[in-house]
Amino acid sequence: xxxxxxxxxxxxxxxxxxxxxxxxxxxxxxxxxxxxxxxxxxxxxxxxxxxxxxxxxxxxxxxxxxxxxxxxxxxxxxxxxxxxxxxxxxxxxxxxxxxxxxxxxxxxxxxxxxxx
Numbered sequence: 001x002x003x004x005x006x007x008x009x010x011x012x013x014x015x016x017x018x019x020x021x022x023x024x025x026x027x028x029x030x031x032x033x034x035x036x037x038x039x040x041x042x043x044x045x046x047x048x049x050x051x052x053x054x055x056x057x058x059x060x061x062x063x064x065x066x067x068x069x070x071x072x073x074x075x076x077x078x079x080x081x082x083x084x085x086x087x088x089x090x091x092x093x094x095x096x097x098x099x100x101x102x103x104x105x106x107x108x109x110x111x112x113x114x115x116x
Contacts, residue, residue, distance in 0.1 A: 037058060037090055037091045038058060038090045038091065038093060038098070039058055039059065039060065040058060040059040040060075040076050040079065041059070041060050041061075041062075042059070042060070042061040042062070042064075042072040042075070042076060043061075043062055043063055043064075044061070044062070044063040044064015044065065044068040044069055044072060045063065045064070046063075046064055046065045046068055047063065047064070047065065048065045048066065050065075050066070051063075052064060052066075052069045054069065054072075054073055056076070056080070058080070058083075058090050059076045059080070061073060061076065075105055075106070075107070078105040079101055079102065079105055082101045082104060082105065083101060
């Protein structure tokens with residue numbers, strides 16, 4: 001995982017992007033039988049001593065300083081707007097569609113060692 005100290009925008013993109021990559025990997029056992037709903041998980045690694053948790057129907061955001069947590073919230077809300085615009089329930093969204101949505105809101109796909 002890349003960590004960009006001092007740049008919360010890049011940290012948010014990398015953390016959410018990493019989760020999306022792991023949870024939606026086409027070869028992962030969890031995608032062979034995908035009966036559940038998709039969950040977006042955002043983890044803010046910077047801290048100012050406050051505990052922050054924001055949850056929605058398909059996301060959970062934990063940690064981060066106030067500005068990091070706010071950016072994660074804005075990002076996941078934009079992703080949900082894009083999902084709603086596609087008119088599909090999130091359990092039927094493919095990995096490719098999530099990649100497209102993530103890219104459209106400024107998230108970069110994190111490359112695995114095999115892809116580098």
